[in-house]
Amino acid sequence: MSNLNEFKRRVVTNVENKPFWEAAGQGRLMVGFCNACGENHYYPRSICPICYSTDTELKETSGLGQIYSFSVTRQADPPHIIAYVTLNEGVTMLTNIVDCDAGALRIGQRVRVHFVEAEDGCAIPMFAPL
Numbered sequence: 001m002s003n004l005n006e007f008k009r010r011v012v013t014n015v016e017n018k019p020f021w022e023a024a025g026q027g028r029l030m031v032g033f034c035n036a037c038g039e040n041h042y043y044p045r046s047i048c049p050i051c052y053s054t055d056t057e058l059k060e061t062s063g064l065g066q067i068y069s070f071s072v073t074r075q076a077d078p079p080h081i082i083a084y085v086t087l088n089e090g091v092t093m094l095t096n097i098v099d100c101d102a103g104a105l106r107i108g109q110r111v112r113v114h115f116v117e118a119e120d121g122c123a124i125p126m127f128a129p130l
Contacts, residue, residue, distance in 0.1 A: 011122035019058055020044045024123045029113045031091050033059035042091040063113035064088045065127070072102045085111055085127050099128040 013021050020043075023030045032044035036053035048056050070083035081097040097105060098114055110130045115123035 009116065009118040009124055010120055011118050011124065013122075016046050017044065021122055023058065023060070024115060024125055025121075027115055027123070029061045029063045029087075029125050030058040031061055031087065031089055032056050040089050040091050042087075042093045059089075061087050061089050061113075064130075065111055067097070067105065067107055067109045067111060067127075068092055069107065070097060070105055072105070074102070078102075081105065083127070093125075096126040097128065098126045105129070 011021055020030050030044060032041040032048070033039075033056065034041065034048035034051060034053055035055040035057065037048060037051040039048070039050045040059065041049050044056075044058055046056055047054055065085045065087040068084040068086045070081055073080040073082075079102040081100070081102055083095055083097050084092050085095050086092045096116075097111065098116065111127040112130055113125050114128040116126050118124050
């Protein structure tokens with residue numbers, strides 16, 4: 001495919017990630033939280049990647065963060081921007097930056113979550129500059 005916008009956005013759900021995607025559909029960005037070690041983690045999962053406890057739950061975020069790193073594919077129209085965004089809650093997630101001028105993006109720039117509808121009706125968390 002010559003245009004990245006031609007790719008279909010689909011969400012694959014399972015028992016472990018279904019609550020995350022349901023919250024996204026309601027406009028809420030969640031991260032995993034471990035009750036044993038007190039650390040947030042992303043992507044949310046039932047076993048803490050830090051201490052391996054199974055005492056985890058979902059915790060709602062502010063939806064705010066900053067760009068840690070990004071790359072722009074300019075062959076697409078509009079350009080496709082993939083980025084690592086570090087949330088205020090301390091975790092870094094791989095995502096896309098949308099609704100912006102790709103040439104104006106900067107490392108450290110503040111962003112807010114923006115949910116983009118997938119082909120199957122689910123909502124995918126992406127980010128847009130503040």
